[in-house]
Amino acid sequence: MSLQAEVTPSRPLVLDDEQITQFTELGFLVLPGFLPEDLVSRVIPEVDRWVDDGLRAASIAAAVDPQTHGVPKVLEVDLPAHGELLTHGPLLTALGQLLGPRFVFHHMHSDRHASDLPGKAWHHDYEQRRQAARTYGMIHALHYLDGFGEDMAGLAVLPRSHREVAEKTAYVHHGSDPLPGEVYLESVPRGTTVLAHSALFHARRAKPDQPGRARYFVDASYCETGVLWPPVKPYWRHLLARARALGLDRGEWPELFSDSHFSEYEKA
Numbered sequence: 670m671s672l673q674a675e676v677t678p679s680r681p682l683v684l685d686d687e688q689i690t691q692f693t694e695l696g697f698l699v700l701p702g703f704l705p706e707d708l709v710s711r712v713i714p715e716v717d718r719w720v721d722d723g724l725r726a727a728s729i730a731a732a733v734d735p736q737t738h739g740v741p742k743v744l745e746v747d748l749p750a751h752g753e754l755l756t757h758g759p760l761l762t763a764l765g766q767l768l769g770p771r772f773v774f775h776h777m778h779s780d781r782h783a784s785d786l787p788g789k790a791w792h793h794d795y796e797q798r799r800q801a802a803r804t805y806g807m808i809h810a811l812h813y814l815d816g817f818g819e820d821m822a823g824l825a826v827l828p829r830s831h832r833e834v835a836e837k838t839a840y841v842h843h844g845s846d847p848l849p850g851e852v853y854l855e856s857v858p859r860g861t862t863v864l865a866h867s868a869l870f871h872a873r874r875a876k877p878d879q880p881g882r883a884r885y886f887v888d889a890s891y892c893e894t895g896v897l898w899p900p901v902k903p904y905w906r907h908l909l910a911r912a913r914a915l916g917l918d919r920g921e922w923p924e925l926f927s928d929s930h931f932s933e934y935e936k937a
């Protein structure tokens with residue numbers, strides 16, 4: 670993974686050397702309260718709309734059965750605050766420090782996790798049709814808009830597992846049970862972002878017996894350029910075109926929504 674940074678007077682560095690080293694060695698970096706309150710307060714009601722108005726369900730249906738449902742009428746990038754979150758200046762600068770100055774947006778998910786939602790088993794999210802190498806960097810930015818605490822599901826990560834070339838489901842037989850050497854994040858403040866190498870094994874560990882608040886969660890992934898990445902949504906070209914039409918890159922990140930860095934979609 671490249672550790673270059675494009676330094677300009679208008680783009681000061683966000684991460685220090687210690688944080689970059691931690692990410693490189695462990696595969697993740699926790700940035701408590703990274704997102705500004707103004708942005709968080711605008712994204713949260715958009716997540717409610719995304720879930721309550723059936724927009725999330727429509728996006729899933731379009732991904733599962735594109736022949737029937739076509740392209741969703743509303744995409745995550747159409748929600749103004751989501752688009753702003755996707756291209757939040759300090760976030761992109763931090764990604765540039767970790768991935769190098771040329772990287773591309775891959776996909777975005779937005780959800781409101783109910784307090785009784787089951788956990789999610791150990792997995793990673795590095796996109797290769799056949800897991801064979803970790804030459805190029807891919808990062809998931811996990812945004813916990815309202816944070817999470819002891820009455821909510823926590824995040825377990827397995828440090829250094831991003832160096833292991835393995836299928837996404839290699840540890841799924843463990844469910845979300847604790848693994849030796851894991852780091853368990855049980856509480857993070859509002860506006861926290863976790864940067865995770867996409868090959869890092871992680872799990873959502875539910876607490877079904879403890880009533881709690883819903884967990885507002887948005888994740889977005891970004892890939893180092895130089896190789897063709899497999900898309901995960903059949904309407905990926907429309908997603909990138911919509912982002913370009915909205916001018917989300919603000920003219921500062923010309924590769925961010927380019928479709929030249931992707932292979933053709935194949936259903937998993």
